[in-house]
Amino acid sequence: MSEQRLRDRHILVVDDEERMVRFIRLNLEHDGFRVTEAYNGTQALNKLRTAMPDLILLDIMMPDIDGFEVLRTVREISNVPVIMLTAKGEEDDKVRGLELGADDYITKPFSPRELVSRVRAVLRRTEGASSDSHGIIDVDERLKIDFDRREVWLDGELLQLRPTEYRLLYHLVQNAGWALTHDQILTKVWGYEYRDEPHYVRLYINYLRKKLEDDPTNPRYILTERGVGYRFVDYKRKKDNP
Numbered sequence: 001m002s003e004q005r006l007r008d009r010h011i012l013v014v015d016d017e018e019r020m021v022r023f024i025r026l027n028l029e030h031d032g033f034r035v036t037e038a039y040n041g042t043q044a045l046n047k048l049r050t051a052m053p054d055l056i057l058l059d060i061m062m063p064d065i066d067g068f069e070v071l072r073t074v075r076e077i078s079n080v081p082v083i084m085l086t087a088k089g090e091e092d093d094k095v096r097g098l099e100l101g102a103d104d105y106i107t108k109p110f111s112p113r114e115l116v117s118r119v120r121a122v123l124r125r126t127e128g129a130s131s132d133s134h135g136i137i138d139v140d141e142r143l144k145i146d147f148d149r150r151e152v153w154l155d156g157e158l159l160q161l162r163p164t165e166y167r168l169l170y171h172l173v174q175n176a177g178w179a180l181t182h183d184q185i186l187t188k189v190w191g192y193e194y195r196d197e198p199h200y201v202r203l204y205i206n207y208l209r210k211k212l213e214d215d216p217t218n219p220r221y222i223l224t225e226r227g228v229g230y231r232f233v234d235y236k237r238k239k240d241n242p
Contacts, residue, residue, distance in 0.1 A: 011119065012056045027115055033119070040063060055082070060086045081125075084105040121191035189204075
């Protein structure tokens with residue numbers, strides 16, 4: 001995505017603190033983003049439907065409906081990327097947000113530079129893994145992937161993958177047979193800014209295994225290379241050497 005297209009994107013900022021909303025708005029508008037404000041969860045859900053934002057910055061601690069409940073409702077109706085804002089910085093809050101479908105989180109207080117960097121990184125990721133044509137990939141009799149149509153089929157059923165899960169699978173499959181380090185995966189899937197966040201990789205590898213594997217504790221597709229990272233099974237070699 002070009003920098004100009006990034007700047008034209010529409011951000012919904014949800015926080016019950018007016019000073020925080022004003023701070024975020026000023027910095028996003030300074031960088032060329034369009035901003036819509038909401039001061040509680042009810043307003044946020046209404047403006048999601050009417051304003052149709054490209055990304056939501058969502059505070060956790062709000063008086064009427066907390067950010068987790070808002071996020072849960074958002075994920076029932078939309079795949080719009082969501083960045084959670086938390087003052088606690090507690091690991092449990094971060095993991096819970098990611099499990100509910102958040103794309104990222106920022107811990108308060110944060111700098112304008114960090115805010116804009118995270119927003120840009122998430123928007124870049126939501127553009128999709130690639131525009132190249134790949135055709136249908138038959139991994140084996142159970143698993144088929146069509147990256148052109150963004151579809152993953154398991155035992156004849158269409159899997160529902162979240163955008164980050166899809167991007168992670170894309171990069172693993174495109175490097176099938178090769179071990180990718182945590183840093184490589186973070187850079188490819190989340191962006192260079194996330195190279196110090198290895199827990200993202202572990203969490204989303206677990207998500208994918210639960211959806212793809214018969215036995216996630218004994219995976220056949222996404223393999224762990226101890227001390228290195230992860231490797232997708234070399235399905236091409238298996239076909240060449242039955």
